[in-house]
Amino acid sequence: MDTEARNSSPDSNSLSVHNPDLDHTSNFRHDSPRDSRRDSPRDSPRDSTDDSSRDSTDDSSRDSDHNPNHDPDYDSDDGWVGVCVPPRCRLCTYRIEPDEWTVATDNNGEVSSSFVNCFLTTHEEVKLKKEFRPCTPHCSHDARYLEGAVPGYHADCFNYAGTNLSHDLLSATAYPFEPVPSYDLERERATTQLLATKIGNIWRRLPHELSLMIAKLLVREYTIATMQGLYTTHHQPDGVLDFSQAIWARYADIGGFGYIHELSTTGGPCFRKLYDPEITPKLGALYVLEDHLGVRDLLLRDPEGNRTESSPSCYQPGSWWRTITNPQKLKVEHDGVKVRKIEDELNNTSNLRNVTFSRPMPPGEITALEQHCRHLTALRPGTPLESLQMVPFHINGPGVYGYSFCWSYGLVYFHAHCEGEDKLAMYNDFDILTEDPFWIHLPVTPGEYINSIWFRRAEFNSSNALWIVTNKGTGKIIGTTGAHPITPGTSFLANNSDAKVEWSRLIGPLNEGQSVLTYFNLSAGGIQVFATPHPSSAAVPGPEPPSSLRSNYCEDTCLWFGVGASLANAVEIITFRKKASCLPTKIRFMNPYTDDWGTHSPIIGIALVYADRTTTFLGQWRLDCETSQINIEHAKAFYMAFRLVGPKTQQPYVSEIRLYAPSTSSEVATAWRWVKIDLSRPDELEWWSVKAWFSGSHVAHGDRGSFADTAGQVLTTIGNQ
Structure with missing residues (x-):
């Protein structure tokens, strides 16, 4: 691991920052306890009583991600500005998970105190007059009260890298788009394997399983050290590559994946020839393999579609191919660590090029x-x-x-x-x-x-x-x-x-x-x-x-999904219950009669299987759902229990479907509402789902339903049925 690069003195482009964490001039305060993914970062003043910074739950921060014109009660006349903090660390390049401790730097290089990454909170720095708002991967950062986005870091990564951060090094970790999470997982696995191999080569008597355990704990630090070790202030300048000459490439390993570190027309040690005009005088197409951090490889084809000397990296989901037709001269951008971008000098701007x-x-x-x-x-x-x-x-x-x-x-x-x-x-x-x-x-x-x-x-x-x-x-x-x-x-x-x-x-x-x-x-x-x-x-x-379909109950602020299907000739119901691991982290489920909070997972949809074995789906369906089958071929009715999502939304969701009615008052009270579905009636079964924080559900069958304005037509008691 390149600790020398990490501890080296700052160059002329270095950014000398003031970290309030180091002199205890600001602190973090959160309104509600939560289980953090990690403990508080090292050297973070968690117990200070100074109120120079604070975090507050603010629903408007959620709305601003989806409505750039939303303007909450925010007074900008006193010099305060808001900034977005995207959930990706600009040091280790990995995603900042919910509830992880975070640090951000503003456009002037000032550093915030550490705060928890949660887009429902706003972290205020009184000394900086800044509101740091953790946002979502698809936030546009363009709300009227925002000053755009600023770099964010894992607090532990920031402490590891030190307070002398180079502007140019941060530009090497900039990303124009958010990669899919599975790509991060693949990068993490590749880095773990690479680092475990290096650890095993140093300590040969160490079992490989222990090497993997150690490597997994050091993935972020290893990536930071690699980037710092590769970075040089005397990097290859941006320029133009002419395909009338041979083209060579030198690669670097970053996070377990290879990137083009340098392109040259002269070659040298550790370079690989990509193109030779004497062998292939004319090119039909150039394919550029890239991801969110830069260019990984090049694939060249002649006009007949045959491959030239290059041998591209294996494709992984999360890597993308850009096509350049009949390349002659290429513009190459370098960020000090790797080739950042390659494009045709002719700048062909057609629709999909x-x-x-x-x-x-x-x-x-x-x-x-x-x-x-x-x-x-x-x-x-x-x-x-x-x-x-x-x-x-x-x-x-x-x-x-x-x-x-x-x-x-x-x-x-x-x-x-x-x-x-x-x-x-x-x-x-x-x-x-x-x-x-x-x-x-x-x-x-x-x-x-x-x-x-x-x-x-x-x-x-x-x-x-x-x-x-x-x-x-x-x-x-x-x-x-x-x-x-x-x-x-x-x-x-x-x-x-x-x-x-x-x-x-x-x-x-x-x-x-x-x-x-x-x-x-x-x-x-x-x-x-x-x-x-x-x-x-x-x-x-x-x-x-x-x-x-016409809903009997529809809140103006909700987005509804409605579908109906006949119960005639239906012989089976398949329920789809969402796994607890897939539920929104901020949602809990409440029994309003006993105030009993739990983690009961909802039934988000059902499938009706008919006698001819055709199937109709109502609500949602996911392959990772927990399923169960209910045979209704000879049944006269079935019963659906509803509970409430709480505490804010109070939306109902389907918690249980069964063939028998609740028999006792205590059993009735375990649900917010019971609905009897009479299979002898020809009416369609309607399933309404709402998109508002959580996909709650309503059902309707003729004049019966779970809707709030039809309470007299549902089974709040069983005795009269």
Whole structure:
């Protein structure tokens, strides 16, 4: 480990900072106790009584992430300004987890006292007149009362690196986009293995298991030392590479992954030749492999598509490929540690040329996608196209048995389920990247395929939706429904009576056996670009509107998902219970009758299985849910118990489904409400889910339901039934 680099004297570009932690002029105070992931950082003044800094729970900080125009009661006339602190350490480059101790530096180099990373709190520094607001990965940092984003650090990383931080070294850890959490896990595993091997080479008698345990504790410190050891003030300047000469590359290992440390036309020790004009006088395409920290490798192809001398790094999810067609001269940017960016000197700014893809995309395929590229939502001001990462969505692909769609204040992710896939990685990623994501599932039976996909554009991104139609007439809405029928040209949101919807076809109509490989940009803030090589037919009439579900209970401030299905010929109910590990960390569940707080996990959706073995899904569905089967083939009724989410939202959720009624008053009191579903009635069973802090649920069946304004029609007691 390069401790010499860490303790070296600051250069002319170093940043001499004043840390209030060192002279105890400010302290941290949190309003409510919580279990921290780590103990307080070393040398942090946790017990000081000075009130020069404070943290306060502020719901408006949550809203500001999703509503840049939201302006809470904030007095800016006294010189106070707010700044966002993104949840990624600019020293070790790893994510700052919730409840970890954090330090931030403002634009003037002043250092905050340590505070807990929680986006529900605001940390105030009286001496600096700054409000440090931990934000989310998809925060735009552009609210009126904010001064933008500032670097944040793990408090332990900051103490390890020292207070003399180089501006240039921090620029080497800047990131234009947030990587998926699984990529961080892969980097951590690679670093652990690399460091454990080095430890084993030094202490040969140490068991490998102990080396791994030690290495896992030193991942962050090792990454910081590596970056400091690689950094040099005399780094390669930005320049232009001319493909009329041979091109060589030297690599460096950072966090277990290789990056291009230097590009040269002369070569030298430890350099590898990437291109020789005498062997390949003309190039057809250059593929640049990069991630959020910089350029990892180059792949060169001749006009016939053959590979040249380069041998690219193995692809890992989280790395992205940028295509440069017919490269002649390249602009190269260096950040002192590695090559940060490579782009065509001609600066081709066509629609998709500057975005990155999850695989090397030949120029011809990009051209086909450009012809049918749609912007589902407007790009945020100042968002460059090169910050978009495009991932595939294979419609009607081989072995597809269903589709899942993630929604979090807008459409976020599409996924086609195939046999043999890693079924849980995407759930883990979006549980971290988004706030309580809502997953909607569309199953397909053998012989069933998607015929067309329609997009509903509304005034607000949170009201956009998809309407998917299969060849068997099955249709499903992917998005919110509200309290009104979803009909083109009519209002559909209870809190926005003037909103108009506009339907347009994204895909289709497709024929049997016809598959389409489409692409969309991966973003926790919502899908913005959708591209397909298959043109849609505007001449085909629009879709029939979905079932006109009408909720008896809809709060104006909530976003509702509603779906209904017939109970006729249903023989089985499959329940999907969300695992406690997937629940929002700030949500607890309350029994209002006994004030008993617990960690009861909710039933977030059900599947109705019919006699012909077809299946309809109501509510949410995730592959990592705990499932149970209830046979209702010969039953006359079943019963649903509801509890409340507390203490703020008071939204109900389904806690239990069973075939028998509660028999005692104490059993009745274990739930907020019991609902009897009579299977002899032909009415549809409606399932309403709400997106507001937690996906609570309501159900309705004829004139019975769990809605608050129908309390006389539900089973609050059993004796009269």
